[in-house]
Amino acid sequence: MGKFGGVQTRLILLVVIVLIPLMTLQAYRFETQLNQRIEAEMAASEEIAKAISKSFLNFLDTIWSGQTIIGKTLLLHPEWTEKEIGDYLQSLKVDKSIISTYSWIRPDGKVIATTQQSLRGLTVQRGYIDRIVRGEDRVVSPLVERPSDGLITVPVAKGIRQNGQLIGILVAAVDTSRLEEVFPLPRIGTMRKFGLVDSSGQLVFRVGTQLTDEQRKFPPDSPIWKALQGEIVKTMKRTSYVDGVVRFGIDYPIKEIGWECFVITSYDDALAPYWASVRRDILVFLLVCIVSLLAAALLGRKILRPVMAVKEAAKQIKHGNLNARTRIQGRDELSSTAELFDQMIDRVQVRLTQAENLLTVGEMAASITHEVRNPMTAVRGFIQLLKQQKNDPAAERYFDIIIEELDRANQIIGNFLVLAKTSTSDGQSGHLNEILLNIQPMIHALSNLKGIHTVYKLDESVSPVRININEIKQVIINLTRNAVEAMDKNGTLTIETYNAGDCAKLIVSDTGCGIPRDKLDRLFQSFFTTKTDGTGLGLTICKTIVEKYDGNITVESEEGKGTTFTVTFPVAAASSHFSQKG
Incomplete structure (x- = not known):
């Protein structure tokens, strides 16, 4: 009875444990659907913002193209007086046009001719003039209020140059109250609002809204400031400071001119289909919970089995039983993890066996070497x-x-x-370049015997490393001898040093026959050799010496092309760079 009670308690706990995540999952699903709906609306808003930005840029391109033609005309008539230029500009102006004013301005800012008589003869100090003088060809200015009548305009300027010299600046003042004419309003819909913000952060216009001076200014926490810096900003919830309506929206940078376009959407209009869907989903939530509970019970059993097997195997290994395995097989992630655990333990066991064998060889070598050397x-x-x-x-x-x-x-x-000699050594501070230059005659002697060309690429700033100089000489000579023996006449031996972060690297590469891929993994094993007369100890010794000083050695090879050995040492604590002379 006690056992049954325990099982019953576990089942009740399982129901509670599973039910709470399911309820959370359902709430999360509702939130995810809401976010997906908003993301879909935002994606549509982003496409609209791109279309608005493109329409505005096309509009500006039309103005600049017209200014180019006007500029060419003025250059063809250098004899025209200021009045004749003004008459020409006046002839271009169309009544009720979105372009309120045309002006011809000298590089020093003086207005030579204009369709707005109150500006004639004035010297204009504007940022867009300075930008044209500094070399920009086309500039869109932030908002400017016309002094004569308070009209808010956007100056669009183009520098007119002849033979590379700035002759003058053509400025077309765009009436912001008529900017809606530029954009395809029918495809935008009624639940969205959009607008443009200039490079200074002023609201140029907002569709369907008559703006006051205060409404053109944005608060410091507004997302428009990030958009003006080139970032696409998506806001899940914002309250409009113009009309107080809660909306979500996107601020899209118009990087070509340093402006931004925003598109905002009403929550109530956009999310009405979503709320209908939520009400329907709540009705079937209970059925989903029951099915989920059954699935969770089965899934829990499947999950716990490999986890517990791994835990038990790890416990046995901890107590010294290296033969412990999970014996779990399957295609799911946890079963695969258990199989990988077994494979890892197999490899560890092989490595331990190899280490024990190598230790045995070392101990045997140490014990018999002196006894054999004396009679020899x-x-x-x-x-x-x-x-x-x-x-x-x-x-x-x-x-x-x-x-x-x-x-x-x-x-x-x-x-x-x-x-x-497997113990570590403190060594001494030494430079790889100095060691290489010291044994350079020996390397040349090895390479000259077979007609091998030797190339040195020694970084003068390579840092010192903590090593035993004589042992590192043995490493370099072993690697260079192997490289020379792998090459035929006219091969190339390349020796290179350089810094890589907090390490110094030594590269020895050849253009020899290369090493078969199936032999690379065994290359540093004791008594393994690819030579007919080798002992199989040279590279093992190199690896032993390098690892004594916290370094590592790796090899890359391609048959028919050559082999490259890379030796890496940590940089010594005190570094005084070695400079190679000559």
Whole structure:
């Protein structure tokens, strides 16, 4: 009974646990649908804003094209007086046109001729004139109030140049009260409002609204300021300071002229279909909850099984049982994670086995090296004495072979000693460039024997690193010898150093035969070699030495093209840059 009670309690808890997220999910769904509806309206508003911006830019292009023609006419008639220029401009003005005034202004700002007589002879100090003088060709000015009658206009200016020299400035003043004529109002609809804001943050016009001077100014927290900086701003809820209506909207930058266009939409008009949908969805919410509970119960069981298996396996591994596995298989994400966990433990076990084997080899090498070297040294010495006492040329050749093989065995023993020294070392501060220049003759000797061309690309500012100089020499010589042996005559050996963040890098690359892809992963394993006469210890020693100083070594190779080894060391704490002379 107690067990049944426990199960019943768990089921009740499961119902509660699942029901609360479902209710939250339903609320989230309603909110998501609301946001999607708003996003759809905003997407439509953005397209409208693009169309409005394009229409306005086309309108400006029409004005500038006309100004270009007017400018060419004025340049063809340099003999015209100011009055004749004014008459010409007056002849272009159409009654009740959206262009209220045409003006011809000198580069110093003096109005030479205009269709607005009150401006003639005045010197105009406007920012758009300065911009034309500084080299801009076409400029749209912020709002300007005409002194004679208070008309709010937008000056559209174009510099007229001849042979690169500014002759004058043509200005067309656009009447803002008639800007609605420029835009395709039928496709915008009645529930949306739109308008333009100039580069100074003043409201140029808003469709269907007669604006006062105060209504043209925006508060500091208005989204128009971000849009004027080039950012598309979407506002989910804003209260219009013009009419107090709550709307959502978009502010779209017109980057070509530094203005912005806004499109705002009434909440009530846009969201009426959504609220009808919400009322319908609430009616079926109970049925959805029941189905969701059943699905959640099944899903919970499926989720818990691999999670608990991973937990149990991890607990056993923690206590030393490296053979513990989840044994979970499946196509879902959690089952795949459990399989990956098993694969990870398999790899760790392989790595531990390899590490133990390498440690065993190192310990064996350390224990037998000194015992083997002493008799070998004695044998080599006696053979040299016998060689000196024997004058037989054939015997001398045999003695030479014996000595060479003893030296080779001694080298292999030395390699084992390097592998046996696994402790880290503080090393000393040294420069890769200095080490390379120090062993440059040895590198040249290796490459010259096979007719290999050597290229050095040493960064003069490469930082010092903390290393053991003699050991790093061994690394470089091993890598360069491998590169030379991999190339035929006329190959190229490239050695490069440079800084990469807080690390210094050494690159050794060749143009040799390359390494097969299936052998790259095993390249740094002990006793693995691609050479017929190799010991398989050279790259293992290089890796051991580099990692002693917190560095790493990697290899990239492509068959038929060559191989590149990259050695990376952390930069030493105190850095005094080495400068390469010559």
